[in-house]
Amino acid sequence: MSAVGFDFGNDNCVVAVARQTDIEIVLNDESECETPSIVSFGVRQRYIGTAGAAASLSNPTNTISQIKRLLGRRFSDPELQHDLKSLPFLVTKGPDGYPLIQVQYMGETTTFTPTQVLGMLLFNLKSIAEKSLNAPIADCCIGIPVYFTDPQRRAVIDAATIAGLSPLRLLHETTATALLYGIHKADLTETEQLNIVFVDIGHTSMQVCVAAFKKGELKILAHSFDRCLGGRDFDEVLFQHFAARFKDKYKIDVFGSAMACLRLRAACETLKKVLSANPEAPLNIEGLMDGKDVKGFIKREEFEKIIIPILDRLKQPLKKALDEAGLTIEDIHSVEFVGSGARVPAIIKILTDFFGKEPHCTINASECVAKGCAMQCAILSPRFMVREFQVNESFPFNIAMSWNINVSDTENGVMDDQNSTIVYPIGNPIPSVKAMTFYRYGRLTLDVLYADVMKLSGPAKISTYMIGPIPSTNGERVKLKVKVRLNIHGIVSVETAKVVDQDETGKTRKTSVHITEVLYGGLAAIDLQKAVEKEFAMALQDRAMEETKGRNNDVESNVYETQDKPAMTPTPTDKALDTDDIVQPRQDSSPQASRPTTQRLLPRAIFSITEDSDTEEPDLSFMDVPISCKNPLEQTFPCEADVASAKSMLRLFLDLRLLDLGESQRAAMLSALSVLQSSPGFSQSPAGRVLETLPAVLSDSQAATASCLELSAKLYKFRSERSRRDDLLAKKTALSSEVSQLSKDYHAEEEQVKKLKDEIVRRKEKMTSMLKRGESMQATIAQVGGEARCLGEQLASQKGSYQTWIASLQVAEHAQSACYTRWEELRRVSL
Numbered sequence: 001m002s003a004v005g006f007d008f009g010n011d012n013c014v015v016a017v018a019r020q021t022d023i024e025i026v027l028n029d030e031s032e033c034e035t036p037s038i039v040s041f042g043v044r045q046r047y048i049g050t051a052g053a054a055a056s057l058s059n060p061t062n063t064i065s066q067i068k069r070l071l072g073r074r075f076s077d078p079e080l081q082h083d084l085k086s087l088p089f090l091v092t093k094g095p096d097g098y099p100l101i102q103v104q105y106m107g108e109t110t111t112f113t114p115t116q117v118l119g120m121l122l123f124n125l126k127s128i129a130e131k132s133l134n135a136p137i138a139d140c141c142i143g144i145p146v147y148f149t150d151p152q153r154r155a156v157i158d159a160a161t162i163a164g165l166s167p168l169r170l171l172h173e174t175t176a177t178a179l180l181y182g183i184h185k186a187d188l189t190e191t192e193q194l195n196i197v198f199v200d201i202g203h204t205s206m207q208v209c210v211a212a213f214k215k216g217e218l219k220i221l222a223h224s225f226d227r228c229l230g231g232r233d234f235d236e237v238l239f240q241h242f243a244a245r246f247k248d249k250y251k252i253d254v255f256g257s258a259m260a261c262l263r264l265r266a267a268c269e270t271l272k273k274v275l276s277a278n279p280e281a282p283l284n285i286e287g288l289m290d291g292k293d294v295k296g297f298i299k300r301e302e303f304e305k306i307i308i309p310i311l312d313r314l315k316q317p318l319k320k321a322l323d324e325a326g327l328t329i330e331d332i333h334s335v336e337f338v339g340s341g342a343r344v345p346a347i348i349k350i351l352t353d354f355f356g357k358e359p360h361c362t363i364n365a366s367e368c369v370a371k372g373c374a375m376q377c378a379i380l381s382p383r384f385m386v387r388e389f390q391v392n393e394s395f396p397f398n399i400a401m402s403w404n405i406n407v408s409d410t411e412n413g414v415m416d417d418q419n420s421t422i423v424y425p426i427g428n429p430i431p432s433v434k435a436m437t438f439y440r441y442g443r444l445t446l447d448v449l450y451a452d453v454m455k456l457s458g459p460a461k462i463s464t465y466m467i468g469p470i471p472s473t474n475g476e477r478v479k480l481k482v483k484v485r486l487n488i489h490g491i492v493s494v495e496t497a498k499v500v501d502q503d504e505t506g507k508t509r510k511t512s513v514h515i516t517e518v519l520y521g522g523l524a525a526i527d528l529q530k531a532v533e534k535e536f537a538m539a540l541q542d543r544a545m546e547e548t549k550g551r552n553n554d555v556e557s558n559v560y561e562t563q564d565k566p567a568m569t570p571t572p573t574d575k576a577l578d579t580d581d582i583v584q585p586r587q588d589s590s591p592q593a594s595r596p597t598t599q600r601l602l603p604r605a606i607f608s609i610t611e612d613s614d615t616e617e618p619d620l621s622f623m624d625v626p627i628s629c630k631n632p633l634e635q636t637f638p639c640e641a642d643v644a645s646a647k648s649m650l651r652l653f654l655d656l657r658l659l660d661l662g663e664s665q666r667a668a669m670l671s672a673l674s675v676l677q678s679s680p681g682f683s684q685s686p687a688g689r690v691l692e693t694l695p696a697v698l699s700d701s702q703a704a705t706a707s708c709l710e711l712s713a714k715l716y717k718f719r720s721e722r723s724r725r726d727d728l729l730a731k732k733t734a735l736s737s738e739v740s741q742l743s744k745d746y747h748a749e750e751e752q753v754k755k756l757k758d759e760i761v762r763r764k765e766k767m768t769s770m771l772k773r774g775e776s777m778q779a780t781i782a783q784v785g786g787e788a789r790c791l792g793e794q795l796a797s798q799k800g801s802y803q804t805w806i807a808s809l810q811v812a813e814h815a816q817s818a819c820y821t822r823w824e825e826l827r828r829v830s831l
């Protein structure tokens, strides 16, 4: 169970872990809480942190510092170009327009991206934390400057991936400080708001934040910053001052020597620190240039005069923060300063004058960011129970979105001329999700960009999203909903695009539309994977070299122990084997007499077998032992030629590094050793005694290689399982959002079903009544039918009489017409 916070500074890094009851700073191998942010590349391995800092003067061109300045910036960035002028290593323009750091590593010219170098630093910090926890890191948070842009934030995430970390949050450094301050402040109330200003001055930058505290809650009201104002500016002023002085006084131009510049800059930084606590300070550098020793001296008053232009710049971010927070100086309860750069007394004076009250340093200036991050991690981690404390973060930039206008935007021939909007304004809470609605067909191209270019030194455009094809029938515009997320790290992205319409039944239907993302800067997924593998291989190499060093020390101390035992009486053979320039013959058999010689020679000899120095060549001179001797048993010993060839073979193998040897080479080495050991007196000679340890060293080395391989396999397995886990988590998230959508749909359908049920009940009732009516009608029909039948039957029974009636009628009609005929005849007769 672990929650870890990392503060990676330009100058120093700090690691903190959340333990059972509180947050603690983790000490590195040198028992320091600050680890230099430096990676030095050697011939056989890398040196990171304190070991890297030690190499900055001896191997400056391959020692990388100030990585935070290079991260996520284009090579053409004016600020980056300015920074490069004072850096001793080579940085070139990569094919993507981003910087590439060029170093000599393992005997080859190699390039690394700043992201990879940050990955190395984080890997080292991770190891420091894991050593302290004695367990792998589960959760972590990483502090970042508030002015980090989208590509810089993405680069930190990539670097964390390279280091095998997946941060729960990238937290603004000043917010981490405010969180640590607030969670420990016992006198906060639920009603009264306490406004506190935090000022962080680090090595290269200044950050200000105005935070409002209430009980259990922190709200960031405003952020402001100056990316190029920090402790190094004071160093630079001192450097320019002394460079000019020394030109007059000693006639040396330090600008003509990169090494002299480096040494003078380092001395000026020390001088600045001394001046923070003393009214005056000396500067002495031996052999700075042209073999001349230089001496200088400065009083604090003079220092404060020459730094006035820098001090004046401090007020700007302070004013801006107050303006953005909508507060006046009277509204500020207190001012807290952090960051080691703020230790310069003149800075404290400026802060005091500006706010009309003395700033405090309640929390540890160099530990607060790491501790705040560890605290945030514990709050976010499900593994910890932390007192309720809400962090309401605010976003420091204006983020806009612009889109392409095409024919589909015209309605009745009128073009809608709006094609951009601010999606996330300054002060927007982090995280946040917003939805944008478009009426479109075909495709939509959305650009995410910074609206306020003045705040940046890089390009405004962050990313482009191509959305489409948008499904629509007959080229009709459809309603497209685009979800834009500002995630917990302060990174903006378009998350989903859905066409919203209605299906045949009138139900709302959402159809996902394909999105293609183009990021301007950052590592492509495949390059990131390669970087992860490369870091892994380099870390293995470093570890193998460190283990070899450990074994060397063991062997060396064994040899010392052997030497401390009483020496055996020298034999004639000993004498014959010792030579003047390698091993002095023992004149005396007492341990005291023999020790000076062996102590001088044996450590060098052992060192030469497995030493890992980048520069020294192995000293194999102890192998030059004369083998011809006058021994009565000469004929049973190996012949001179065999011994010579065994020696040369051993020398050859010893020239190779133990860890590089294969099985057959080890066997050959052991057989060469056995040939030598069977030569007369060799085993008693110092060389022979040294080589006695060879089989053990070889088998240790084999075991180490095997364990490295095993570890490597385990780590690969772990990584692939982790990526599988991540995939599963991503799938889980996708599924749960689908489930929530389904549940919404289900509720909508349930509503629909309810309505339908009501309708069914209504219709059932209607049907029942109709049925009843039908039944009664049927009954009526049956009755009418019965009557009709009856009538039919009656009629049928009367059928005979009916015919009789017809016949009678015909007879009657016939008689009637005969009457008429006779009547007519009669009428005619009377006329």
Ligand SMILES: Nc1ncnc2c1ncn2[C@@H]1O[C@H](COP(=O)(O)OP(=O)(O)OP(=O)(O)O)[C@@H](O)[C@H]1O
Binding pocket: 008, 009, 010, 011, 012, 013, 068, 201, 202, 203, 204, 205, 230, 231, 232, 269, 272, 273, 274, 276, 338, 339, 340, 341, 342, 343, 344, 366
């Ligand atoms: N006693 C001191 N007096 C004056 N300056 C000091 C003192 N101690 C350290 N500094 C300066 O503080 C700076 C480093 O501060 P800090 O460790 O806070 O920076 P960082 O966090 O590594 O860098 P950043 O915050 O810019 O990323 C250096 O410039 C260093 O010279």
Ligand SMILES: [Mg+2]
Binding pocket: 008, 009, 010, 173, 202, 203, 339, 369
């Ligand atoms: Mg810092």
